[in-house]
Amino acid sequence: MPRAFLVVMDSVGIGGAPEADQFFNGDVPDTGANTLGHIIKACADGLAEEGRSGPLRIPNLMQLGMGQALALAVGDDVPSSETSGAWGAATEVSRGKDTPSGHWELAGLPVPWDWHYFPDTRPAFPKELSALVAKAAGTDGILGNCHASGTQIIEELGQRHLETGWPICYTSADSVFQIAAHEESFGLDRLLSLCEAIAPRLHEMKVGRVIARPFIGSEGKFERTSHRKDFAIPLPAPVLTDWVQRAGGHVYAVGKIGDIFSMQGIDEVVKGSDAELMKRLGHLIDTAVDSSLTFANFVEFDSLYGHRRDVSGYARHLEWFDAQIGPMINALRHDDVMLITADHGNDPTWIGTDHTRERVPVLVAGTAPQKLGLIGFKDVAALIAAHLMVDANPSS
Numbered sequence: 001m002p003r004a005f006l007v008v009m010d011s012v013g014i015g016g017a018p019e020a021d022q023f024f025n026g027d028v029p030d031t032g033a034n035t036l037g038h039i040i041k042a043c044a045d046g047l048a049e050e051g052r053s054g055p056l057r058i059p060n061l062m063q064l065g066m067g068q069a070l071a072l073a074v075g076d077d078v079p080s081s082e083t084s085g086a087w088g089a090a091t092e093v094s095r096g097k098d099t100p101s102g103h104w105e106l107a108g109l110p111v112p113w114d115w116h117y118f119p120d121t122r123p124a125f126p127k128e129l130s131a132l133v134a135k136a137a138g139t140d141g142i143l144g145n146c147h148a149s150g151t152q153i154i155e156e157l158g159q160r161h162l163e164t165g166w167p168i169c170y171t172s173a174d175s176v177f178q179i180a181a182h183e184e185s186f187g188l189d190r191l192l193s194l195c196e197a198i199a200p201r202l203h204e205m206k207v208g209r210v211i212a213r214p215f216i217g218s219e220g221k222f223e224r225t226s227h228r229k230d231f232a233i234p235l236p237a238p239v240l241t242d243w244v245q246r247a248g249g250h251v252y253a254v255g256k257i258g259d260i261f262s263m264q265g266i267d268e269v270v271k272g273s274d275a276e277l278m279k280r281l282g283h284l285i286d287t288a289v290d291s292s293l294t295f296a297n298f299v300e301f302d303s304l305y306g307h308r309r310d311v312s313g314y315a316r317h318l319e320w321f322d323a324q325i326g327p328m329i330n331a332l333r334h335d336d337v338m339l340i341t342a343d344h345g346n347d348p349t350w351i352g353t354d355h356t357r358e359r360v361p362v363l364v365a366g367t368a369p370q371k372l373g374l375i376g377f378k379d380v381a382a383l384i385a386a387h388l389m390v391d392a393n394p395s396s
Ligand SMILES: O=P(O)(O)O[C@H]1O[C@H](CO)[C@@H](O)[C@H]1O
Pocket: 099, 148, 149, 150, 151, 171, 172, 173, 174, 175, 176, 178, 211, 213, 303, 307
């Protein structure tokens, strides 16, 4: 019986998005942003030498057709070398370049509304919202109230947070309301309850996610922990995970997939670092039941390297991922497919610290070599549904 493994390399875009000029980092449009393309170039130019060196080595992804997908996405001549899988480049239609928009559309549901974004002003949040958050936190106010990078804002405001007890609230070019608070002095459970309590109000405003961003340490040494939790807006319709579940299949979530889909259509979830998740994926390739879907997200490309504009780190993580995924592809059963894709871009050579609007690769291992060509994000859901022989629209 067939099984499917859908693996999202979070933010590994390949450029070429037709509407990139309508998405921005600060005042600069995303036109020309190309996460993988620019990393390959930086490596070849000797500009990504920290903890690695030389040209980017991702032979397993290249064998599946990553080079072809990259050329197709940006309109270059496509290399004629043989691939071992099917490959294509996917274009998003949702009006967002964030994780929920990308994942929902990959799962068959383009986002049917415009997200609410907070302006890049100080304050960034309306008075009533700041008051609501302070009241829910039991504090006299909030800190931050601006667009920020999460690692920079805890450096800046961590000490004041310890002194005042006020939560640090910030946003980005994404439709997010993020709260950073110290795990020990503020309390992790208190932070999670605060995010959960205010999430319905933010969701009503069409803010995609409230994100808890716990950290530890003391002045000059603040550090985020892996206890991040996203409270995402509920999905307005069934998606791939529901289709599989309704057809009697088991759905395993690996990483933040459970949060992104608010556990919709998901039977079990495991979270952890990318290294832990990779082990879990390997285990599921050995043990996942027939007719199941394993849906995995590897977030560290985005959270540790893309937003931090760390080109060497991003290249190291790509090389690590490639080396790990090779043996897993070889371990697939004859009737499995593994589809490797991404949810948006986050070009580490680009200005700013936000995502970049890009096309994404679609690489399919376990199927005959073929060109999928330029497809849509939601074709990914259709490909998986067809492989698992489940109805892609069971309610109609
Ligand atoms: O800078 P940090 O806190 O990592 O935040 C980033 O992570 C958020 C969610 O993926 C994005 O919206 C971006 O703001």
